[in-house]
Amino acid sequence: NAEREDSLAVLMASLDVRPKPHQATVLDALQAERDHGHRSNLVVAATGTGKTWVSAFDYKRLRAEGTVNTLLFVAHRREILVQSRDVFRLVLKDPGFGELWVDGQVPTRGGRHVFASVQSLREAVVQAFDPEAMDMLVIDEFHHAAAPSYRALLTHLQPTIRLGLTATPERMDGQSVLGWFDGRVASDIRLWDALDAGLLCPFHYYGVVQD
Numbered sequence: 001n002a003e004r005e006d007s008l009a010v011l012m013a014s015l016d017v018r019p020k021p022h023q024a025t026v027l028d029a030l031q032a033e034r035d036h037g038h039r040s041n042l043v044v045a046a047t048g049t050g051k052t053w054v055s056a057f058d059y060k061r062l063r064a065e066g067t068v069n070t071l072l073f074v075a076h077r078r079e080i081l082v083q084s085r086d087v088f089r090l091v092l093k094d095p096g097f098g099e100l101w102v103d104g105q106v107p108t109r110g111g112r113h114v115f116a117s118v119q120s121l122r123e124a125v126v127q128a129f130d131p132e133a134m135d136m137l138v139i140d141e142f143h144h145a146a147a148p149s150y151r152a153l154l155t156h157l158q159p160t161i162r163l164g165l166t167a168t169p170e171r172m173d174g175q176s177v178l179g180w181f182d183g184r185v186a187s188d189i190r191l192w193d194a195l196d197a198g199l200l201c202p203f204h205y206y207g208v209v210q211d
Contacts, residue, residue, distance in 0.1 A: 012093045019057050026054050027061070029187040030163075040162040041186035042142060042178070051165040052084045055138045056091035058163065068135035068161055071098075073115045074153065075140040078102045081115040084140065088113075118144075123152040131158040142166040145177045154180060 019027060026043055033041050045051045055073070062068045073088075075081050078100075085098040099107035101116035114134075137157055142164030144150055154162075164180065178184070 012090060012095065015090065017090050019053070020050065023050050023054050023057065026187040027057055030058055031061075033184070033186045034161075038182065038184065038186075039160060040164075040181050042164040042166070042181045042184070044166055044185050044188040047167045051167070052087045052140070053091070055084075055163055055165060056088045059088065059136055059138075060091055062136065062161060069112070070133060070135045071113045071138070072134040072136070072157070072159070073098075073138045073140070074118055074121065075115070076118050076144065078117065080140060081117060085115045118149050118153065121153055122149065126153050126156050129157060131156055133157075134159050136161040136163070138163045138165065140165050142177055142180075143168055145180065 026045065030041055030043070043051060043054060045054070059068065059071060071088075073081070073084055075084060081100055081102055085100065089095055089097045098113045098115050099109055099111060101107055101111075101114050101120045103117070103120075106120075107114050134157060137159040139145065139150070139154075139162075143166045145154060145164070162180070164177070166177075
């Protein structure tokens, strides 16, 4: 809403948002993959290391280069979509960037930069999309991609750039999502690596014995 956009505009005026060193490393890895012709890439990064920030910085760079403009960011919860849209707004310094498509809310300004729930993009809706309408497709929590709803989306859309984000690419059912990326992972920051690098606070588990 207007009040939220005004608050973001004030915040943007005082911030110079740049990638952290480990995020810059991920961005360099993505650029290297694309330099070798790989336009579909998976970033594996522990929760808390800033996967969404990486995707926003990545989009900013690609848009500046003229590689992409339109964007579809897909997640499975409204809270994630709102937070992701706000990250993109901060990185791009554009308080009006992005429209939500979730819980009955639909884009009303042309739908060129959309943050959508996978539930909203059910198969019937996906099939109505121009397969090449979105230059960049970002899918959060890509380990869900083995589900039929995600497969319909991934099969139909043909973006210039596809970026998958996940902290846990391994699925309990043993299905692999790497087939969408020619078996490759562009960048991999696991929890233990993030802890060793001081990117996350260490944690401890405690067991409770009940009589």
